[in-house]
Amino acid sequence: MERHYMDSKIKGVSTGVSNVNYVCSKTINKLIQVHDRIFCCIAGSLADAQAVTKTAKFQISLHSIQMESPPLVKAAASVMKELCYNNKEELQAGFITAGWDKKKGPQVYTVALGGMLLSLPFTIGGSGSTYIYGYTDAKYKPDMSREECLQFATNALALAMGRDNVSGGVAHLVVITEGGVEHVVIPGDKLPKFHDE
C-alpha cells in the first residue's frame, strides 16, 4: 500500500507469493524501481506484473532521456496504464505507482486490473488489502509526519499479513523523498503484534 506525507512517499508491501496449493516464496521483492524517484508496487499475477514493469521501466527511461529531465510520476503511471489497458485481455496485474517529482511533489496513483488510473492521497492493493480497508480509512489523516506514516504503513501491513493466509513473510517499505530513496525491511517476527495473534 502507500500513502504520502508532506514531502515524501512511503510504500509498503508484504513479500508472499503463492501458487494454487502452496506458498512458493515468502521473500519476493514486490517493490520495483522504475526510475530514480518512482516505484511500483505489484499485485496479481507476478509474472504479468514483472513483464509489465520491465517494459514500463524501459519506456519511462527513454522518455526521461528525451525530455532531458526526470519523469513526472503521472507520466510513469500513464505508461503503466497504457500497457494494462491495451493488453487487458491477457494481463492480470494491478499496480500502485508512487514517487516524487519536481512539479507536484509526492504523488500516489493506482492502476487497476483493466487499466483504470486514479490519483489518490493513499491507496491499498493486493489480496490482503481487503482485510484492512476499514483500518486504513479510519486511521489515515492527511499531512502525517514521516514517523507517523511509517507506523501507519507498518501497522496496516501487519494486520493484513496476520489475517490473509497468502500474505506474509517480510514487510518491505520504501521512503521516497526529493533527496533520495530509503528502504526499510521489517522481518515478520519484528512486526507490531495485535489481538489476532
Place this chain on the structure above:
Amino acid sequence: MSSIGTGYDLSASTFSPDGRVFQVEYAMKAVENSSTAIGIRCKDGVVFGVEKLVLSKLYEQGSNKRIFNVDRHVGMAVAGLLADARSLSEVAREEASNFRSNYGHNIPLKHLSERVAMYVHAYTLYSAVRPFGCSFILGSYDQDDGPQLYMVDPSGISYGYWGCAIGKAKQAAKTEIEKLQMKDMTCRELVKEVAKIIYIVHDEVKDKAFELELSWVGEVTNGKHELVPKDVREEAEKYAKDSLEEEDDSDEENM
C-alpha cells in the same frame, strides 16, 4: 547568396561539391516568397502575427488561415507553401495527441518542435520525396514552463526564440522585433506591437490588400491558444495605423 547548382540540385539525396543540399535551399526560397509571419514571446505569453495577402476580392474574410491550433496550449503560425504547412500541422497535432495519450500530460513545446523537426528532416534525405516548402513558428504557454517559442525550417532544425520572423520581410521584421523589450511586456501590450510590426513591413506598392491574422496564448487566455478577440484586434490595428501615420507626419516635418 544564390548560385546555380546545375547538376547537383535535382534531388535532396545529392550534395554539391561545396557541401550544400540545393533542394533544401530551394525549399527555403519558397518560404521567402510567402508573406511574413512573426512570433514574439513576452513575460506572460506568446503572440503571433501573420500578414495574409488577399489575392482576390472574392475571398471570404478569414479563409485560408495561416495560424493553426496544434493542441489546446500550442499554436502554429506558418509561411511558405500552405498545403505543406497544413499537412505538417496534422503531424504536429498527432504528436501532441499521442504524447498526451501515453504520458498523461501536455506535451512540452521543446519536445514537440523536436519531433516535428525530425519529421521535416526525414523529407530532406531521399530523392523520392521533396522537402517541405514551409517554415513554421510554434508557441505555447504552460503554468510551469511559462511561455515558449520555437521555429522549424525546411532543413529540419528547430531553435528556441524570444522573437522570430519568417517570410518575405523577415529581415525588416527582425530589425523591428529587436527594438522591443519583450521580456518586460505583457501580452496585451505585445499584441499592439506585433500588429504595428506587420503594418510596418507590409509593402504597399508590391502587395495591395492584406488581412492581419493575430493570435495569442498566455496567462491572458488561461493557457489556451486562440485568435485574438475582435475588440483587441481592432484596438491593435488602430494603434498600428496611427503609429504609421505619426511616422509619416514626422517625416514630413523633417523635410
